[in-house]
Every structure is written in structure tokens, then in C-alpha cells.
Amino acid sequence: MGLSLFTGEAWAREGVEVGKESAFAKLVPAAEVENSAMQQYQQMLQQAASKNALGPDGHPQVVRLRAIANKIIPHSYDWNPRARQWKWEINLIGSNQINAFCMPGGKIAFFTGILNQLSLTDDEVAMVMGHEIAHALREHARERMGKSAATQGLSRLGGAVVSGLFGIDPRLTDMVAREGANLLTLKFSREDETEADLVGMELGARAGYDPRAGVTLWQKMSAANKNAPPQWLSTHPSGTTRIQEMEANMPKVLPLYERTR
Numbered sequence: 107m108g109l110s111l112f113t114g115e116a117w118a119r120e121g122v123e124v125g126k127e128s129a130f131a132k133l134v135p136a137a138e139v140e141n142s143a144m145q146q147y148q149q150m151l152q153q154a155a156s157k158n159a160l161g162p163d164g165h166p167q168v169v170r171l172r173a174i175a176n177k178i179i180p181h182s183y184d185w186n187p188r189a190r191q192w193k194w195e196i197n198l199i200g201s202n203q204i205n206a207f208c209m210p211g212g213k214i215a216f217f218t219g220i221l222n223q224l225s226l227t228d229d230e231v232a233m234v235m236g237h238e239i240a241h242a243l244r245e246h247a248r249e250r251m252g253k254s255a256a257t258q259g260l261s262r263l264g265g266a267v268v269s270g271l272f273g274i275d276p277r278l279t280d281m282v283a284r285e286g287a288n289l290l291t292l293k294f295s296r297e298d299e300t301e302a303d304l305v306g307m308e309l310g311a312r313a314g315y316d317p318r319a320g321v322t323l324w325q326k327m328s329a330a331n332k333n334a335p336p337q338w339l340s341t342h343p344s345g346t347t348r349i350q351e352m353e354a355n356m357p358k359v360l361p362l363y364e365r366t367r
């Protein structure tokens with residue numbers, strides 16, 4: 107590309123290109139979604155702890171996950187300024203499920219199943235984590251709730267959605283609470299998945315992890331799918347073009363990774 111100081115190109119953002127955030131997200135207050143997520147996350151941790159299935163602070167895999175997260179998180183602020191204030195948490199759940207998530211507000215969990223059954227390298231862990239963090243940063247859960255609010259608003263809530271735009275309507279808050287109950291099993295759209303793949307690769311690359319691991323991760327996930335479908339795939343629908351899209355975007359993220367080395 108060269109040094110093109112006198113063209114607009116010089117000011118183009120480095121990294122992947124994704125569209126604007128969905129306007130639907132704005133229909134529900136971010137703080138409501140994040141609060142709801144925080145409560146569910148705490149419940150999940152308590153349940154895990156009561157079954158002796160919560161990874162203790164000194165567990166090598168917990169230490170490993172938190173070290174990777176600490177490298178990725180500082181790169182998240184550019185994607186969503188709220189992330190700077192999030193009380194990020196990273197925990198390990200003892201379960202054979204091939205699963206991981208990052209709830210709104212930066213509440214991350216990995217299941218031992220995804221680490222062990224897929225024998226994930228640090229680069230691959232970073233790609234899973236980046237992908238999950240990208241869902242949270244791009245507020246895909248909030249967008250889904252906004253879409254529900256819009257649909258329900260037209261049929262049942264009436265003016266609640268509109269008033270929700272200007273403040274927290276009690277009826278809308280109820281809706282968020284009900285929808286919020288499903289934050290752990292929220293299924294994302296194909297478009298959101300592609301966006302999470304690309305933003306996740308960039309986050310990982312900037313943090314010093316090889317974005318090509320996004321491709322090997324998917325190959326492992328597909329291979330596991332032939333035996334018992336990973337839980338992760340049920341909430342993160344796979345597009346057939348997923349690996350192709352990641353490869354097409356590799357030239358945009360590889361230089362970011364190489365610069366960290």
C-alpha cells in the first residue's frame with residue numbers, strides 16, 4: 107500500500123470491516139441487558155460451585171484463560187467504549203460440554219470440554235474467546251432482544267417500545283427480564299456469527315495470537331460434530347462459507363499479528 111499520506115486511504119482503519127451495529131439494539135437499554143447477564147452469570151457460578159465444578163483461581167487452565175483474556179481485553183475498547191467499565195470475569199466450568207460464551211458485560215465462561223476434547227492451543231483458545239467477546243462487544247444479545255421488543259411491541263406492547271427509546275419502560279424491562287433468562291442459550295444469526303468470527307480474529311491478532319488458528323478451530327469443531335454435536339454449535343450456527351470468509355480476511359489481520367512478534 108505504501109505511504110499515501112495525501113489520500114484518504116492513509117486514514118482507513120486497519121483490520122476487518124463490519125457494518126454498523128443494528129439499530130434494534132438501541133430499543134433496549136444496555137445497562138438492563140448487562141444487569142440481567144450479570145445475575146445469570148452469578149447464578150451459573152453458584153450452581154457450578156455447589157457441584158464442585160467451578161475451576162479454582164489457581165487451576166492451571168483458569169490461570170491460562172485469564173492470561174489470554176488479559177491480553178485481548180485492552181483491544182476491545184475500540185469496538186465498544188462501555189467495555190472499559192465492564193467488570194470482566196473469566197471462569198472455567200467443569201463439564202464435558204464443548205462450549206464457551208461471553209455474556210453481555212464481559213462475563214466469560216469456558217467449559218473444560220472445549221479445552222480438552224478439542225485439545226485447543228493458546229491461539230485457538232484466543233480465537234474462541236475473541237469470537238465470544240465480539241458477540242458481547244457488538245451487542246448481539248441486545249440486538250436480539252431489541253428485535254423481540256419490536257415484534258412484541260407491534261403485537262402486544264404497543265407504545266412500550268417507543269417509550270423504551272426515551273427511557274426504561276416497566277413493561278419493556280419485564281420483557282428484557284424474560285428474554286434475559288435465555289442469555290445462556292441465545293442463538294445468534296449467521297450474520298452475527300460472521301461478524302463475531304472476523305472481529306474475534308482481529309482482537310486475537312492484536313493481542314498476539316495467530317489468526318490462522320480460527321481456521322483450525324473450525325476444522326476441529328466440524329470433526330467433533332461428526333461424533334456428538336458440540337453444544338457450542340447449537341448456539342453458534344455454522345455457515346458453509348465460514349472458513350472461506352475467515353481466509354478472505356486473513357490479509358487484513360495477519361499484519362496485526364506479525365507486528366506483535
Ligand SMILES: [Zn+2]
Pocket residue numbers: 237241294298299302341342
Ligand atoms: Zn458465535
